[in-house]
Every structure is written in structure tokens, then in C-alpha cells.
Amino acid sequence: MITLEDACARHPGLAREEVALWIEQRWLRAEAAPGGSWVLTELDVARIGLLVELRMTLEVSDELMPLVLSLLDQLYDARRALRGLLAALEEQPPAVRAAVLAAAKRQG
Amino acid sequence: MEDPYSVLGVQREASAEDIRKAYRKLAKQWHPDTNPDKPEAEERFKAISAAHALLSDDEQRGRFDRGEIDASGGERAPAGAGFWRDHAEAPGGARYRSYAAGNPSATAEGGFEEADLEAFLARAFGARQSGLRRGADIRATLRVSFLDAARGAVREVGLPDGRTVQLTIPAGVEDGTVLRLAGQGQQGATPGDLLAVVEVEPHRHFRRRGNDIHLDLPVTLQEAVLGAKVEVPTLTGNVTVTVPPRSEEGTRLRLRGRGIAGGHQVVTLRPILPDAEEPELEAFLRGWTPRHQGNPRAGMAER
Numbered sequence: 001m002i003t004l005e006d007a008c009a010r011h012p013g014l015a016r017e018e019v020a021l022w023i024e025q026r027w028l029r030a031e032a033a034p035g036g037s038w039v040l041t042e043l044d045v046a047r048i049g050l051l052v053e054l055r056m057t058l059e060v061s062d063e064l065m066p067l068v069l070s071l072l073d074q075l076y077d078a079r080r081a082l083r084g085l086l087a088a089l090e091e092q093p094p095a096v097r098a099a100v101l102a103a104a105k106r107q108g
Numbered sequence: 109m110e111d112p113y114s115v116l117g118v119q120r121e122a123s124a125e126d127i128r129k130a131y132r133k134l135a136k137q138w139h140p141d142t143n144p145d146k147p148e149a150e151e152r153f154k155a156i157s158a159a160h161a162l163l164s165d166d167e168q169r170g171r172f173d174r175g176e177i178d179a180s181g182g183e184r185a186p187a188g189a190g191f192w193r194d195h196a197e198a199p200g201g202a203r204y205r206s207y208a209a210g211n212p213s214a215t216a217e218g219g220f221e222e223a224d225l226e227a228f229l230a231r232a233f234g235a236r237q238s239g240l241r242r243g244a245d246i247r248a249t250l251r252v253s254f255l256d257a258a259r260g261a262v263r264e265v266g267l268p269d270g271r272t273v274q275l276t277i278p279a280g281v282e283d284g285t286v287l288r289l290a291g292q293g294q295q296g297a298t299p300g301d302l303l304a305v306v307e308v309e310p311h312r313h314f315r316r317r318g319n320d321i322h323l324d325l326p327v328t329l330q331e332a333v334l335g336a337k338v339e340v341p342t343l344t345g346n347v348t349v350t351v352p353p354r355s356e357e358g359t360r361l362r363l364r365g366r367g368i369a370g371g372h373q374v375v376t377l378r379p380i381l382p383d384a385e386e387p388e389l390e391a392f393l394r395g396w397t398p399r400h401q402g403n404p405r406a407g408m409a410e411r
Contacts, residue, residue: 026284029203029204032318034318036317041200042195043195043198043200043201043203043204046192046194046195046196047192047195047204049192050192053192070206073204073205073206074206076193076196076197076201076204076205077202077205077206079196079197080196080197080199080201080202080205083197
């Protein structure tokens with residue numbers, strides 16, 4: 001578990017208030033800790049890295065952030081689903097895999 | 109770390125065979141066991157072996173060439189957690205699934221990830237085979253007062269298609285929770301679900317922290333100095349609370365079990381001065397010599 005302060009310290013120039021705002025907007029889904037603070041996982045820390053990239057390096061505006069995040073999250077939803085599907089396919093007999101691949105090719 | 113190409117003395121575009129030959133030649137030359145009297149041989153041999161280990165692995169070599177890893181094979185990533193993509197595709201990444209894709213409150217790891225895939229497959233195969241798709245989920249926002257959220261309530265919700273359904277709001281529901289009514293979505297081979305996102309309105313006086321309810325309670329000067337029994341609102345109506353004599357600003361009283369699901373209510377006392385002139389009080393204070401004359405600011409001037 002990582003505190004909000006530790007996570008902020010990894011990005012020079014990142015204010016704690018900014019990150020608190022991200023949590024409020026649910027861009028960052030941190031868990032509330034007792035005492036009004038927040039605990040983060042490595043996943044959340046990577047998410048902060050992404051938000052810093054988008055907000056500061058790429059200068060995505062406040063208004064555009066929900067759209068950009070929603071598209072990114074949908075992309076990774078789809079990729080996770082695809083991964084699951086591929087893992088399931090991996091466990092099938094070779095004939096089934098070949099049939100699926102051939103069918104997928106036909107769909108083009 | 110030295111550049112592995114120069115360690116082996118080969119060009120960057122050298123073939124795998126060139127690299128293997130160069131390694132063999134240098135390894136023979138610098139093997140510590142064949143150079144017992146050259147202490148630098150061991151370092152040299154290690155560097156050669158490391159360079160070969162990196163460049164003989166096509167994947168590693170490619171990553172080094174693209175600058176993704178350094179010559180020691182270490183990741184060239186920002187310190188800390190690494191890129192989002194490395195996390196987002198791992199199973200735990202589902203915590204950040206998009207709102208559009210489903211239930212945002214299902215943040216627990218695992219579990220619904222499989223359900224997700226099942227739904228995906230059912231949509232891809234099952235539903236199509238029967239010629240009908242699963243009915244779409246209906247999403248709705250449900251604004252709930254603070255007290256209804258804390259105590260629980262039953263609400264009638266009108267749906268876009270004209271139906272009305274009863275939604276039970278569980279006591280202690282939190283902002284952002286999604287209530288799912290299975291089978292109440294749009295019709296289909298199997299009907300979709302109704303997903304209602306709860307939005308809890310703030311309360312004028314109560315605040316929620318976990319399962320505790322916090323309340324600021326104004327008390328008069330007399331009540332604070334002399335103590336008193338006062339009425340305090342709680343989630344379930346007024347209760348009488350004893351304010352102890354000489355209660356200071358910020359004194360906290362805990363009402364056991366008056367919060368949510370075994371939580372408590374925490375009452376913070378806020379003594380207030382009379383809001384108009386009080387000549388008798390002022391006259392009394394002018395003539396009053398406290399028995400315990402401490403300086404409340406003692407020590408503040410020191411560093």
C-alpha cells in the first residue's frame with residue numbers, strides 16, 4: 001500500500017490537491033483509508049503516471065480528459081477481453097484453434 | 109555498462125552467426141581459467157558473456173536496439189510503477205474498466221473479470237445462435253437524499269420505456285454504488301439488467317466518514333461552562349445528550365451505535381457567544397478575577 005504523498009513525490013511538480021481532485025472525479029480510483037486519507041496500489045501509481053502524461057506532458061484539457069480516459073479505458077477493456085479469449089482459445093484442441101483462425105481470416 | 113556491440117567488437121547489423129563467432133573467440137581469449145595471472149580477465153569475461161547473453165536473444169537484442177532496455181538488460185522505464193499499459197492489461201487493471209462497459213462499483217479484483225468474458229462470449233456466440241441478442245442494460249442515475257442513503261429506502265423509478273420498477277436502496281449505500289436489478293433491462297433472448305448509479309446528496313448538518321456520522325453542534329456559553337442536557341439530531345431522530353461542564357470548543361462526544369451499520373455519531377461541540385450585547389455579562393467579566401489565572405498563550409512567544 002502506498003500513500004498519496006509517496007505517489008505524488010514520484011512526479012516533481014505534481015500537487016497533492018491536483019491528485020485529490022482526480023480521485024474526486026474518479027479518474028483515479030483510490031481507496032479511502034481511515035482518517036480521511038487514501039491508499040494506493042501500484043496500479044493506481046501507474047494510473048497517476050498516465051494522468052500526469054495526459055494532463056501535463058500532452059496538455060489534455062480538463063474538458064477533454066473524461067473523453068480521453070473513457071476511450072483509453074474502453075480500449076483496455078477490449079484488450080483484456082481479447083486476452084481472455086485468446087487464453088481460452090489456447091486451451092482448445094489444435095483442430096478447434098485452426099477452425100477459429102480460418103474463420104477469423106474469412107471475416108477479414 | 110559498455111555497449112554490448114563494442115564489447116564483442118561487432119557491427120550493430122552483425123548476424124547472429126557473427127555474434128556467436130565473436131563471442132567464442134573472445135570467450136576463449138578471456139576465460140579466467142585460461143588467464144590465471146590476469147585479474148582483469150574475470151571482469152572482461154563477464155562483460156563478454158553479458159553482451160552475448162543480450163545479443164544472442166533476438167527479443168532482448170531488439171529491445172536493446174529500440175532503447176527499451178539498457179546494456180545490463182534492465183528496463184529503461186521511469187522509476188516506480190512503469191507504464192500504464194503494463195498494468196492496464198493485467199487482470200487487476202479491470203478496476204479501471206470504463207464506465208461505458210459496465211458496473212463501475214465492481215472494483216474488487218478478479219471475480220467479475222470472468223463474468224465479463226462470459227458476457228462477451230454469450231453475446232458473440234450464444235445469443236446469435238438463437239437469433240436473438242440479450243436485451244441491453246438500462247442505465248439510470250438515482251439521486252438519493254443523505255438520510256435515505258444512510259437509513260435505506262424503497263424508491264419507484266420510472267424507466268425510459270414507461271415501466272416503473274421498485275428499487276430497494278440498502279441502508280448505508282455509498283455514493284457511486286451501482287444497484288443492479290437483474291432482468292429489468294430491455295427485452296431480448298434474455299432481458300438485460302437495470303443499472304442504477306446512486307448519487308448521494310450532501311446533508312446540511314450530517315457528514316459521513318466511513319460508517320460514522322459527524323455533526324457540529326452549536327452550544328451556548330452557559331451550556332458550555334455549566335454543562336447541560338441538549339437535544340441532538342441523529343439519523344433516527346433526536347436524542348438527549350449531556351454536555352459536560354467546562355466543555356471547550358471542539359470537544360467531541362460519541363453517541364455509540366448511532367452511525368451506519370454499527371458506526372457511531374460523533375458530535376463536535378461549537379460554543380458560541382451571545383449574538384447581541386450582554387451588558388450584565390460584560391459588567392460581570394470586568395469585575396471578575398479568575399481563581400486560576402493561567403496565561404493561555406504561555407510558551408507561544410518562545411521559538
